[in-house]
Amino acid sequence: MNLVLFESGELDQPLPLADPRAQHVLKILRRGPGDTFVAGLVDGPLGEATLVAVDDTALTLAFFPTTTPPPLPAVTLLIGLPRPQTARDLLRDATTLGAAALHFVATERSDPNYAASTLWTSGEWRRHLLAGAAQACDTRLPRVTWTDTLATGLARLPPPGRDRRLALDNYEASGPLPASPGPAPAAGIVLAFGPERGWGPADRAALRAAGFTLHSLGPRPLRLETAVVAALAVQGCGMA
Amino acid sequence: MNLVLFESGELDQPLPLADPRAQHVLKILRRGPGDTFVAGLVDGPLGEATLVAVDDTALTLAFFPTTTPPPLPAVTLLIGLPRPQTARDLLRDATTLGAAALHFVATERSDPNYAASTLWTSGEWRRHLLAGAAQACDTRLPRVTWTDTLATGLARLPPPGRDRRLALDNYEASGPLPASPGPAPAAGIVLAFGPERGWGPADRAALRAAGFTLHSLGPRPLRLETAVVAALAVQGCGMA
Numbered sequence: 001m002n003l004v005l006f007e008s009g010e011l012d013q014p015l016p017l018a019d020p021r022a023q024h025v026l027k028i029l030r031r032g033p034g035d036t037f038v039a040g041l042v043d044g045p046l047g048e049a050t051l052v053a054v055d056d057t058a059l060t061l062a063f064f065p066t067t068t069p070p071p072l073p074a075v076t077l078l079i080g081l082p083r084p085q086t087a088r089d090l091l092r093d094a095t096t097l098g099a100a101a102l103h104f105v106a107t108e109r110s111d112p113n114y115a116a117s118t119l120w121t122s123g124e125w126r127r128h129l130l131a132g133a134a135q136a137c138d139t140r141l142p143r144v145t146w147t148d149t150l151a152t153g154l155a156r157l158p159p160p161g162r163d164r165r166l167a168l169d170n171y172e173a174s175g176p177l178p179a180s181p182g183p184a185p186a187a188g189i190v191l192a193f194g195p196e197r198g199w200g201p202a203d204r205a206a207l208r209a210a211g212f213t214l215h216s217l218g219p220r221p222l223r224l225e226t227a228v229v230a231a232l233a234v235q236g237c238g239m240a
Numbered sequence: 241m242n243l244v245l246f247e248s249g250e251l252d253q254p255l256p257l258a259d260p261r262a263q264h265v266l267k268i269l270r271r272g273p274g275d276t277f278v279a280g281l282v283d284g285p286l287g288e289a290t291l292v293a294v295d296d297t298a299l300t301l302a303f304f305p306t307t308t309p310p311p312l313p314a315v316t317l318l319i320g321l322p323r324p325q326t327a328r329d330l331l332r333d334a335t336t337l338g339a340a341a342l343h344f345v346a347t348e349r350s351d352p353n354y355a356a357s358t359l360w361t362s363g364e365w366r367r368h369l370l371a372g373a374a375q376a377c378d379t380r381l382p383r384v385t386w387t388d389t390l391a392t393g394l395a396r397l398p399p400p401g402r403d404r405r406l407a408l409d410n411y412e413a414s415g416p417l418p419a420s421p422g423p424a425p426a427a428g429i430v431l432a433f434g435p436e437r438g439w440g441p442a443d444r445a446a447l448r449a450a451g452f453t454l455h456s457l458g459p460r461p462l463r464l465e466t467a468v469v470a471a472l473a474v475q476g477c478g479m480a
Binding site: 002093096097098135136137138176177179217218219220221222223226229230231232233234238239240 | 242333336337338375376377378416417419456457458459460461462463466469470471472473474478479480
């Protein structure tokens with residue numbers, strides 16, 4: 001945790017000792033009364049927090065905003081709904097790398113039961129974004145959806161033509177994923193990944209109709225969560 | 241598991257039902273007597289295995305080698321000894337991406353106790369290589385060491401000048417990690433990563449003296465295991 005993140009309004013009241021962030025401040029950062037640490041408000045400013053007081057039940061903190069982080073890179077991910085454990089790693093790592101939107105969509109070969117996982121229904125998914133943003137020392141979280149089909153997800157994209165649309169595919173790729181020729185176009189990059197079992201023929205037709213070209217990350221099949229990190233890195237997401 | 245890997249000689253005897261590979265063949269691949277599946281011998285050929293018979297205790301298999309996988313890309317990783325859980329992911333993912341050697345070394349800020357973890361002492365580390373290779377559909381495993389210091393690890397590298405030597409550093413980078421300008425030089429690429437707490441000043445001096453330049457993966461600090469995947473992808477390791 002390179003940053004301790006708080007929700008807006010959360011710092012108006014004491015932070016219970018049982019909160020993992022309170023434990024982090026006391027045990028890992030080893031802060032005592034009067035000490036400061038790097039903190040931020042979710043989707044708001046970065047700044048410095050002062051540990052004002054500690055008692056038997058809670059920490060009292062004061063937050064002083066200093067900077068506003070830049071907007072996230074205009075990179076959108078469309079991802080065939082994966083196993084919840086895969087999604088957890090993806091939510092965290094794609095947030096760390098700075099993707100601005102993560103749309104998990106039902107595809108021909110994704111398991112529809114995955115959308116009913118407590119990862120999604122309990123709100124747990126947001127915890128992984130917070131971990132990924134804290135790692136990146138950023139306050140900004142990507143937008144996340146998980147109830148669309150691939151068709152709906154594609155229809156929600158801005159009109160094609162100005163963004164860069166690349167789908168990853170081990171089987172029908174026209175060539176390797178090209179390195180980004182420079183900063184992301186203002187209209188953005190959309191990267192599409194099939195679920196663990198890959199794209200089906202109707203998925204590929206829908207992607208091509210929406211202006212995507214199919215690319216490979218080489219002859220070695222990668223785990224989905226590894227492929228997402230590799231593709232974002234090749235595209236330079238978060239690296240400028 | 242895109243490939244079921246066996247050690248040389250292991251197929252001369254029945255495969256016990258309790259072996260996870262036996263369960264994989266029966267339950268996930270749903271193979272019965274007479275069926276075949278993709279198999280390989282560690283550091284040997286790829287081929288096809290036939291499930292000859294199943295009884296109450298074991299599978300009888302026959303293996304028919306067909307192809308010899310190409311050598312691994314000439315990419316060596318030097319990694320400051322990380323927490324065992326970080327090392328597990330790293331061993332698996334770097335193997336999937338095709339690194340030929342992984343040298344975990346003691347650095348100024350690595351915890352010397354990590355080398356005493358059962359991950360290393362029990363031989364568990366090799367299991368993560370096998371998982372990574374099976375994912376990549378390759379039989380070849382990287383060489384792995386974990387008992388050297390950074391100084392010894394650097395001294396064991398071939399004489400500098402012909403390979404490409406790049407260290408990742410969030411603090412003193414001279415610029416972003418450059419994308420590989422083409423295939424890895426025959427003499428190879430060496431990528432060096434500090435442990436979770438980063439390089440210390442003596443580490444940096446040793447790296448520079450050994451011909452490394454320091455590069456960054458951008459302003460967003462990545463988890464070590466994410467940085468390794470991102471750097472290998474930017475260098476095109478396993479992607480040609």
